[in-house]
Amino acid sequence: MTGTETLERPETADKVEHFDVIIVGAGISGIGSAYHLQEQCPDKSFLVLEKFDSFGGTWHMHKYPGVRSDSDLFTFGYRFKPWMSAPIATADEILKYMGEVIDDNDLAPHIRYSHKIEHAAWSSKDKKWTVDVVRLDTGEKRRFTTNFLWMCQGYYNQEQGYTPEWDGMDKYKGQIVHPQTWPEDLDYKGKKVVLIGSGATAATVVPAMADDTEHLTMVQRSPTYFFPGQNANELADLLRAVEVDPMIIHDIVRRVALFQQQEINRRSVEEPEIVKQELLEGVRAFVGPDFDMDKHLTPKYRPWQQRLAFVPDGDLFKCITDGKVSIETDTIECFTETGLKLSSGKEIEADIIITATGFNLSVLGNIPFEVDGKPVNWPETVTYRGMMFTGVPNLLWVFGYFRASWTLRVDLLGDYVCRLLKHMDEMGVKQVTPTIPDSLSDMKVGNWIQEEDFNPNYLVRSMHVMPKAGNHPDWQHTQDYWREKDEIPALDLDTEALVYS
Template sequence: MAQVETLERSPKAAALEHFDVLIVGAGISGVGSAYHLQQQCPDRSFIILEALESFGGTWLTHKYPGIRSDSDLYTFGYRFKPWVGPPIATAEEILSYMNEVIEENDLARHIRYGHRIVSATWSSADNLWTIKAERLSDNQVRTFTANFLWMCQGYYRQSQGYTPDWPGMDRYQGRIVHPQTWPEDLDYKGKSVIIIGSGATAATLLPAIADDCKHVTLLQRSPTYFIPGRNANELADLLRELQVDEAWIHEIVRRKILFDQDLFTQRSIKEPEVVKEELLAGVRAFLPEEAVQAHFVPRYRPWRQRIAFVPDGDLFQSVVKGKASVVTDEIDGFTEKGLRLKSGQELEADIIVTATGFNLNVLGDIEFTIDGKPLTFADTVTYRGMMFTGIPNMVWVFGYFRASWTLRADIIGDFVCRLLNHMKARGKKKVVVEIPPEDRGMALQSWIDPENFNPGYLMRGMPLLPKRGARHEWQHTQDYWKEKDELPLIDLDGAEFVYG
């Protein structure tokens, strides 16, 4: 680091810094990737550029009341760092956990906060990425070069959530808020609030504010699936009573959860009606049949969209206590006092919260250029959802939908480090994936099959994403159980890897 510090003190030299690897983003993926790089490629120099003022990504930017994980922390946590808290954790608990990872592994010295990347340019003549980043403290553009680019920026735009353009929104006299940009000065105590949405954010937010509000109405266009349960893991608690080492507990509980999740996913496809009734039984434990039939029976089979965990059924308890109610209808338009629904019903509120999802972020909204030609990401074909035809020396961490994001970040961390070490051993400076001759005639389709998984944000952003091929090597399979065994065995000298 001495050389970097010298460069920082020199105004002329500070314009350009070089690193072997540049990691984009200091969220859950970026911090984990830095750990793997430091452990498995200790001779490589690296830097993490983060646009925000600190680490954490989603867990830093989302400030709405009650924000918590919708995946258990035994699998959402890193495989190398035991989780010792409750399975469903608050944003504060997750940030504390990430801070421990950064401190224990001396990663802070590699992170530059407040650096928003605006462009990334690849030169085959130099086998080098040139990255320009705006330093937000003084709006100065900094230039970095790197041999390899590790994209860990997540997959949605942090600065702005998705809100549909409903008729009459300008007429509404109250306040419209999106959870992704929750204002610090929002006073909802004693107020009537409408939350538009039916996903994990809505289910989290409602019980967190219901006791302080006059009343909260959850307005949903269609129902979603929920899993109510205790925010505890009986196996972990038992192993702790037996004084088993926390590292062992972490690994054992992770494996048990992943086994159960995989079985549940398979059953959701093979016997969807049985699984549907099991899920509805969880809701019936809190609500009368009339309410279940009216508001909690989804139109789709389980696991075509994410299923939100509801700790202790807190969402349903708010309804039972009369602090909240659910309306299933579509919005016709806004009025001065609230909403007019297509059924003719009108809802009044002081505050309307649009928990309506987010906007897909493709490669961090960075302007990419490959050998002088602007990159059209949608024209590429993905290799296992992490590399892309025509884009050299780059890997993108895109996690799982039906399992914890971090599981894939760990697996890809191993793959990238193995690839970097393989390139060094062979004396290669460049790698790009290409479809081998025998596969070039295969049909190309959208990034993911809508019949398999189809949340709104993904459907809206599908035209921006790369194509998938017919063979599973050219897809993001979403199959952790297959990938955990396949990715470590990838032949790095296979026909799909072209070195230079």
């Protein structure tokens, strides 16, 4: 969308409801943000708009076998609610945890389900956002206004995953399935299955399906770094056994986990070859000395240039050594009527082909936004601290971490938004707009993330739709939780980067 187009607003009902804050999304970010707002700004009215028919976001929509976290729940869980189970959790366990947060804090009355935003417009004259919504369950049009939009809808297109176009896909007579849109009635028992992909989704789906298939072949263009480990936390288990208060356990174990993560992040940059060998040795302990590690399990990039995939209890590798799963590292020449043909010439038969090939990145839910009648073109904006954007007033996007748990930033930004709202009330102002100050008028502006630092395919192929970043810390998303945990609480709300009116 260009900056010269005009947006046609959808028809709406006559009734308009106003809230001080509207939170978009009832996933892990939205529920956490609602908690912080209610606790820290109890005088603010707020509403959570969710397009699905229940809370949970990712954990509600994903239905593929074995769906689980790839971050430990001591850091992926909220700082304010202890996690009481194993570090790596299933979707059902995470949904139960989130449901308890909603129930314990009486958040349910603030959530409207099946409400999809069709358009959002800011008026500097009225100092308000107007949000047009359609109810997906009834088709009814609704309109809301708000002083502040808190965007918590995630960062990928939830309707459609990413599947490359291969020659011959139309000739294939079997079933092609993307994990993001998994059919509830998919029968793979006794079937030959091929899964294309090598990331965290593949590491989850493969061991969950392996026992029921005739055979499962994982086809990967290149390997991923895997981090096998026991799905238990000995420190947490010990502290529970001696009946330490759960909140104290949560805080201690969380701090230890974050310290350990910080160390592996640091070492991945400072001593990548040593970390690489340590990771490979961890995998070799499961697959044995005769497995072709160089070909199938040794990535070409350095550790943490893409996300490390945790494999609890080595379940993926046990499937390989048991002979239930095999790996083919090659490119795909084409689909055939009965399966795949690889560039090496090898053909693989498959009744079902699963494309665990990633997702399509979505910027702020692909919602059409406008400011004072002009459409917002996100690549023309520059991000303030990876959360707000030049020229877009009273809006914050929760975008978490790649190298640490997403939810850590939910807590940090929850504190920040509440502090900002209180500051605006104290100043008697109604609008705050990120603006590059004159002192940085010559700042170099580039991509949201530098590829040499972090380069997963979903991000690289979508960089052109993302907001830009500058080469100054205020104007980039550093992705460094260990800096931000101290920097964000200390950010000066009267900085020249924020213009109030």
